[in-house]
Amino acid sequence: MPMHPHAKPNFRNLFWYPFKITLITALRTFPIFGKLFGKRLAMGYHNTTHPEFLDDGSKARADKNSQFNDITQQQFAPDRVTSDLFPTLWKPQTVQYPYERLEDMEPWLFVPGNYNGRIGVIWETCTACKLCVTACPNDCLHMTTELRVDVLDSADGEHEGFGAELEVGGYAAQLIPEIAESSDDFNHVTAHSDTPDQWRFAEVLDLSGSTAMVRWNDSGIEQEVEQTELFVADDQIVSGRIDLGRCMFCGLCMEACGFTSFFMTNEYDGMSGFTRQDLWFDASRTRVLPSVHQEAVDAELAKRANKEKDKRAKKAAKAAKAAAEEGA
């Protein structure tokens, strides 16, 4: 049984690591040590190295010579106003969430990686085995299918051309360039909404030469489109919805997943809403960090492309063999 590296009952994990973690946790709350530990994060104290992340108010608060940092200018004293040992060293402590975030102000106080935060699923590597659905004690996971563009179908570069092909009665999709561009600016971490959909889907009515007759799903209008503009879409791609209102963040789903596609991220934002319906998370809202996602997708893409390559090579070899036999 694979065991979590921190679960092995040896001297280091039972005795030494707890002591070490406690020490670091306590020490990093003192700015002098916190800055030292936070150096690895390449962020300055009060995020001075990346001031573009702070709004004007925060910048003013973090500024060394700001009136907010002058104790005699203060009209009130929040709880954490001075240090015990150096009462003259003063800094603003209240973090104006969500306009400021603790990770920006004091980067060494970031959320630990093993914190069970918002659920993130890499749907491209999901095999719909439903182990997570079975494991969930609160029934918050629901598996569905969705009309989407398969990764392999939309791949370009090395793995291009190994996807499925357009066929009559199937679905096709077209990229909407404006949305695709603007979705680069979309903040995956803090957004309370889905990523804007960059695809426009259509049913394929007829294929003739280099064009295809399609009926757009959004308008019902039939149109003749160049096949090079279209990507193959599929309405049977696995997808899911998660009722985050029921979730207790136990992480059993993550541990049940055998394909490293189910994660509890360490993010705590974007999980609130004004209605219970807002807490129903569609596939696009269960996202992991883009870099992690990209890495998993790239691996999956290579796997599938190689599989397809092998398949085609075998098919070709078989055909060649059959042709040779026929010729003989």
Added chain:
Amino acid sequence: MDDKYDLRGLLFSTFEDLIPKVLEGTPLEDSSAQIAFGLATFAVVNIVFLMLFFSQFAILWIERKAVARMNDRRGATTALRSLWVGENGVTAGEWWNMLPFGLGKPIGGLNKWLNKKFGNRDEKFATVDRVNNRSWMGYSIFPGFFQNVADGMKFLVKEHMVPQRADKLIFEVAPFLIVSSTLLILGIIPLSSGMYATNPELSILYAIAIFGIAPIGVFFAGWSSNNKYTLIGGIRSAAQLTAYEIPLLLTLLSVAVLSGTFNIIESIHFQHSAGAWNLFLMPLGAGLFLLTMIAEVERVPFDMPEAEAELVEGWWTEYGGMRFGMLFMAEYIRTYAACFLFTHFFLGGWHLPFQGLISQIPLLGDAYLLIPGAIVVLVKAWLVFLLVFVWARFSLARIRTDQILEFGWRILLPLAVLQVVLAGIYRLYLFDPTAMKDTAAGGWAWDAFGVPMLVPILTTIVWLGIFVLFLNDEDKSGNTERMFHVYTEKPAGTYVPGQE
């Protein structure tokens, strides 16, 4: 070496000079020596006791602040200032007006002056002023230190309730048994060679004996409360007692063997005169002592008798009001006493670190020796509390009853026996009694093969090596099998699209 500041000698000589003169020509003249002795003893006992008692507020504060840091907070901030700053003109309840004969008038005057001088700045922001009561313009000295006083006041005014079907006599006796036996421990703890209440010949034996009385009170309390939780807590305490007391006694025996004495003050003198603290001669014994002492004072990870998660509050569930307060205080006094004993047995008592070397430096050495021994002992005890008791408390998880029994009987006991044997070998074969010296520089009694202090240095290196071996004793290759979590390279919220 004796501490420079001899409070005992000063008080005794003062009273012995003064009392015969005062009593001259009175019927008490003949017994003036005894009266002087009695008064001097009374004075020194009170001073030492009050110093030990009130300095324990420091450890409560240390623990509170440490847990606050663990939670990224600063903890309670009730400061001394809350005595003279209040709301709506009512300052700390104006309690001085309730004292008889106008005795509180000067206190009231002082409070009014302090309020005027270091009160809130204006009356424009009532809510802000209420928040501001903890500090003056953001400055506060030892924020949270006086929370203990506030807690004590609260316990004092709370109702005392005895469960209806409790064994009332035993229920009332138990806390007093625990508290009184705990206070008796303080009697033999020296703050320095010139500042101790009493110094019996066999004070180590006395310490062990008196430490062992409180668990009986714990069992009394658990049984007499007539409550399932308290009973389980009491039984657990009794079971735990058998597992750790014997290793503890053997560890102290090895201290006695190495120092050649059953007296605490003499064992401190030995550590200095021989040239090395016992910590560096018996690191194993120091570890055993700390482990068994944590079990003795029932702190995490050996706190099954009062396991909050399972047993409400363990054997003291049914106690409330000041009796709870006293039991709480007794727990901390026992912990504090354990810190002092560790300081005395293993950290050289009132002797400064590297005293022998630093005292040789011309001016600096003299200045170094001016630090009072009582301060050295207190600082060492506070550091032991912070670095051992508090750190362990916030790091380790509570262990099960069977685990502590197994650990005590099958690991601690053999190790303690080994330590006794080692102490005997050190004393008989590695120790050079002729090199003992009771000066500021200390002696060099632990040289071996002509290398100065080779014995403690080698011992420390060997035990550190064993510790490091334990740390690395695992197969790290198996740890990469499965990735469970997303470990972010950047902190959340700092992701900027297009920038990698």
